[in-house]
Amino acid sequence: xxxxxxxxxxxxxxxxxxxxxxxxxxxxxxxxxxxxxxxxxxxxxxxxxxxxxxxxxxxxxxxxxxxxxxxxxxxxxxxxxxxxxxxxxxxxxxxxxxxxxxxxxxxxxxxxxxxxxxxxxxxxxxxxxxxxxxxxxxxxxxxxxxxxxxxxxxxxxxxxxxxxxxxxxxxxxxxxxxxxxx
Amino acid sequence: xxxxxxxxxxxxxxxxxxxxxxxxxxxxxxxxxxxxxxxxxxxxxxxxxxxxxxxxxxxxxxxxxxxxxxxxxxxxxxxxxxxxxxxxxxxxxxxxxxxxxxxxxxxxxxxxxxxxxxxxxxxxxxxxxxxxxxxxxxxxxxxxxxxxxxxxxxxxxxxxxxxxxxxxxxxxxxxxxxxxxxxxxxxxxxxxxxxxxxxxxxxxxxxxxxxxxxxxxxxxxxxxxxxxxxxxxxxxxxxxxxxxxxxxxxxxxxxxxxxxxxxxxxxxxxxxxxxxxxxxxxxxxxxxxxxxxxxxxxxxxxxxxxxxxxxxxxxxxxxxxxxxxxxxxxxxxxxxxxxxxxxxxxxxxxxxxxxxxxxxxxxxxxxxxxxxxxxxxxxxxxxxxxxxxxxxxxxxxxxxxxxxxxxxxxxxxxxxxxxxxxxxxxxxxxxxxxxxxxxxxxxxxxxxxxxxxxxxxxxxxxxxxxx
Numbered sequence: 001x002x003x004x005x006x007x008x009x010x011x012x013x014x015x016x017x018x019x020x021x022x023x024x025x026x027x028x029x030x031x032x033x034x035x036x037x038x039x040x041x042x043x044x045x046x047x048x049x050x051x052x053x054x055x056x057x058x059x060x061x062x063x064x065x066x067x068x069x070x071x072x073x074x075x076x077x078x079x080x081x082x083x084x085x086x087x088x089x090x091x092x093x094x095x096x097x098x099x100x101x102x103x104x105x106x107x108x109x110x111x112x113x114x115x116x117x118x119x120x121x122x123x124x125x126x127x128x129x130x131x132x133x134x135x136x137x138x139x140x141x142x143x144x145x146x147x148x149x150x151x152x153x154x155x156x157x158x159x160x161x162x163x164x165x166x167x168x169x170x171x172x173x174x175x176x177x178x179x180x181x182x
Numbered sequence: 183x184x185x186x187x188x189x190x191x192x193x194x195x196x197x198x199x200x201x202x203x204x205x206x207x208x209x210x211x212x213x214x215x216x217x218x219x220x221x222x223x224x225x226x227x228x229x230x231x232x233x234x235x236x237x238x239x240x241x242x243x244x245x246x247x248x249x250x251x252x253x254x255x256x257x258x259x260x261x262x263x264x265x266x267x268x269x270x271x272x273x274x275x276x277x278x279x280x281x282x283x284x285x286x287x288x289x290x291x292x293x294x295x296x297x298x299x300x301x302x303x304x305x306x307x308x309x310x311x312x313x314x315x316x317x318x319x320x321x322x323x324x325x326x327x328x329x330x331x332x333x334x335x336x337x338x339x340x341x342x343x344x345x346x347x348x349x350x351x352x353x354x355x356x357x358x359x360x361x362x363x364x365x366x367x368x369x370x371x372x373x374x375x376x377x378x379x380x381x382x383x384x385x386x387x388x389x390x391x392x393x394x395x396x397x398x399x400x401x402x403x404x405x406x407x408x409x410x411x412x413x414x415x416x417x418x419x420x421x422x423x424x425x426x427x428x429x430x431x432x433x434x435x436x437x438x439x440x441x442x443x444x445x446x447x448x449x450x451x452x453x454x455x456x457x458x459x460x461x462x463x464x465x466x467x468x469x470x471x472x473x474x475x476x477x478x479x480x481x482x483x484x485x486x487x488x489x490x491x492x493x494x495x496x497x498x499x500x501x502x503x504x505x506x507x508x509x510x511x512x513x514x515x516x517x518x519x520x521x522x523x524x525x526x527x528x529x530x531x532x533x534x535x536x537x538x539x540x541x542x543x544x545x546x547x548x549x550x551x552x553x554x555x556x557x558x559x560x561x562x563x564x565x566x567x568x569x570x571x572x573x574x575x576x577x578x579x580x581x582x583x584x585x586x587x588x589x590x591x592x593x594x595x596x597x598x599x600x601x602x603x604x605x606x607x608x609x610x611x612x613x614x615x616x617x618x619x620x621x622x623x624x625x626x627x628x629x630x631x632x633x634x635x636x637x638x639x640x641x642x643x644x645x646x647x648x649x
Contacts, residue, residue: 027255035261038326041388043396043486053491065489071500089397152489173486174397176328 036181044086044173045102049154051094051165062155066105069150078145083178086134090119094167097121097157105149112143121158122167201241201280201310202562204575204591205605205618206637207526208448208458211587212607212616213289213641216302218526219460220353220365221446225298225645229614230288232640237284237306241635243597246275246315248632265324271315273339274568276596279311284639285348295646298357302367305350307433310522312566313342327388331398337384337406341567345519347373347467348433353444363448371440371521373467374433375412378519380567382406400484404508408476409517411438411469432471440467442521454532454553463521475513482507523565530558530579554581560591571596575603585609593620597632614641 045067054063072078090100098119104112117131136144154169208222209215213229214237215222231237247267254263287304291297318335327335350372355365384404391399412432416425442465448458482504532553560575573595580588591603603620617638621631 028253030253030255030260033260034264036323037261038323039328040326041328041331041398043398043400043484045487045489046396046485047489047491048395049491063491065491065493067487067489068499069487074501087397150487152491154491170395172395172397177326179326 034182036179038179038181040177040179042175042177044088044175045150045152046172047152048168048170051161051167051169052163054094054154054156054169055161055163055165062101062153064151064153066149066151069104069147072145072147077179080179080181081141081145081177082137082180084136084141084144085176086115086136086173087130087176088117088134088171088173089128089130090117091128091170091172092119092167093122093127094161094165094169095122096159096161098169099153099155099157100169100171101151101153101155103151103153104144104147105151106146107148109149112147113140118157119169201278201522201524201564202571202573202575202593202595203239203241203618203635203637204560204562204573204577204593205589205603205620206239207560207562207575208528208530209579209587209589209605209607209616209618211609212614212639213287213302213643214284214616214637214639216289216353216355216365216367217444218462218524219446219448219458220355220367220444221363221448221460222355222365222458223357223363223448223456224300224355225357226289226291226300227644227646228288228290229641229643231284231286231304232642233286234283235640236287237282237637237639239283239635239637240279240281242279243634244275244277244632245596246271246632268315268317268320268324271317273314273317273336275315275317276566276571277311277313277315278571279309281309283307287641289353300355302353302355303351305348307346307348309344309346311342311344312522314339314568316340322386327386330388332389334385334387337386337404338382340382340406341380343376343378343380343519343567345373345376345467346429346433347371347376347437347440351444355446361450365446367444369442369444369463369465371442371465371467372433372435372437373411373440373469373519374429374431374437375410376438376467376469376519377408377410377413378517379406379408396485402482402484402508404478404480404482406478409469410472410474410476411517412472414472414474417474436471438467438469438471440519440521441465446526456530456532456556456558457528458530459527460525462524462526464523465521467519467521468516469519470516473514473516475515475517477511477513478508479511480508520565525563526560528558528560528577530556532556552581555579562595589618591620603635609643612642612644614643615639616641 092098100117100119102115106112115134119129120127203218206212206215207218210222210224213224213226216224251267252263284304284306289300289302292299292301316339318339322335349369351367351369353365353367355363357363382405384406387401389399415421442463444460444462446460448456450456532555534554556579558577560577562573564571573593575591575593577589577591582588586608589605593601593603598621600623601621602623604622605618607614607616619636621634
């Protein structure tokens with residue numbers, strides 16, 4: 001009887017040893033190193049201006065529009081933004097040269113950035129220009145983050161247009177946003 | 183943000199179990215076997231569990247990765263590990279944890295000495311966590327949408343539930359004749375904290391279509407809902423208590439109440455062929471304390487900033503527009519959650535009759551002889567938000583000594599196809615000690631295991647003295 005009990009105990013311990021396990025060296029602290037670096041693309045701006053709208057301005061005064069641009073008001077976005085690229089493409093089917101200008105304004109309407117895109121005149125064949133990427137980093141990025149408005153300016157470079165002028169000036173653009181979230 | 187990330191990762195790392203207790207099931211020398219089959223052929227004059235130590239179980243499982251994959255101290259950049267884990271996971275991979283702690287338990291035979299009817303009772307605390315790997319959202323957070331033009335990130339990937347509750351139960355089982363044991367148990371649930379977000383849908387889409395005016399077509403369609411109960415006070419700024427203490431208090435004394443039943447049967451087709459089946463936690467909780475449901479429902483299309491040169495003053499405010507399109511709403515409706523219901527079944531063949539009669543056989547008053555070996559097959563299934571989890575187990579049980587039983591199991595499930603479990607239950611005098619573990623092959627390096635589970639406990643079991 002007694003031996004039976006002792007045997008039981010021994011066997012329980014023998015198997016219990018099997019339950020002890022080993023584990024590789026784990027380091028849970030490295031969770032602190034978690035860094036998300038998503039790259040997000042988004043529409044930036046779009047317009048399509050018909051030639052006859054441009055023709056209303058016979059003095060060749062620039063056509064402009066001011067738009068609120070408030071994404072940088074978001075603190076989380078602003079804090080984690082590490083880089084931003086603008087890609088602009090313009091399709092011109094009007095027989096004039098243009099200069100399209102984007103002006104970034106801060107809350108005091110101070111101009112932070114002026115970016116100009118010379119647009120060649122339409123000559124009967126496809127006329128789409130993709131402009132070099134504008135990269136905002138460091139100081140330039142800090143300026144961008146203060147932007148609250150964008151002014152779009154279209155200037156005809158040449159003879160004024162008439163009500164009968166044909167074609168469109170189309171701008172499409174995107175922003176590529178590099179976030180760094182730790 | 184970083185905090186959320188760390189908490190999420192730790193949850194993932196530590197919370198990986200299915201609730202299958204394949205080693206405990208039908209291990210009838212352990213009184214707690216009746217917790218997974220109230221109709222188990224368990225007999226005693228009376229028993230009680232060592233308070234708080236009678237039943238400790240924990241179970242962690244992750245079907246696609248292990249703790250090692252994320253936290254190995256091997257010099258690989260943590261972000262690369264996260265990326266690898268996400269890449270090799272699918273949206274149907276799950277991370278599951280279940281932990282139970284018996285506070286007290288006991289049972290006694292009712293009727294005379296010849297009676298074979300038993301009442302059992304007890305209380306235990308349980309923590310459940312179930313989450314599918316939110317693959318698309320993880321990809322979006324890690325990579326952004328730049329390399330996924332044309333892909334709709336699926337918001338239904340977000341699916342999780344978590345609950346802390348206490349369970350008070352009373353059960354009854356009776357051996358109707360030599361062939362049939364039936365049993366049932368009623369449970370009162372008291373849920374201290376619950377969070378459910380399982381009926382989500384929607385997508386985040388960035389595409390490019392020829393002939394459209396903008397460069398991208400960008401649409402967020404969101405139908406997200408998170409229901410919580412018992413958690414709302416902790417999210418308020420003015421909360422100044424101890425969350426763990428308050429949840430514990432609510433779990434036992436001020437929880438949302440629910441009701442459930444367990445039922446089970448053991449049937450001896452022949453003397454040495456036994457069939458069992460049980461259903462556990464067929465029940466619900468009416469979530470009613472500190473309810474808060476958050477919803478984000480709506481559709482938003484982002485078109486960028488679009489001048490028309492017509493002098494119109496049309497102020498655009500991206501965030502206001504977004505908030506208007508997909509508003510955050512808070513609702514305070516009570517809701518009902520169903521407990522994860524488990525089904526077990528087994529068929530067992532016994533052989534090799536015990537010659538233990540020459541030793542003391544006082545523990546088995548009803549059977550003069552017993553079989554020393556049992557082999558068989560067990561089936562397990564559990565309800566889950568998308569589709570049930572199932573497992574199949576082969577087992578071998580041996581009565582090593584009169585008071586020492588051993589069980590080995592081999593389980594196939596979503597977490598592993600080579601899950602070997604081992605269990606021992608020994609009784610010394612009136613003290614019954616049991617220890618059960620699964621996935622022992624992985625114990626040579628537990629950190630690489632996709633799942634691990636153990637149960638252990640101490641009971642005091644009293645049988646009739648042989649007269």
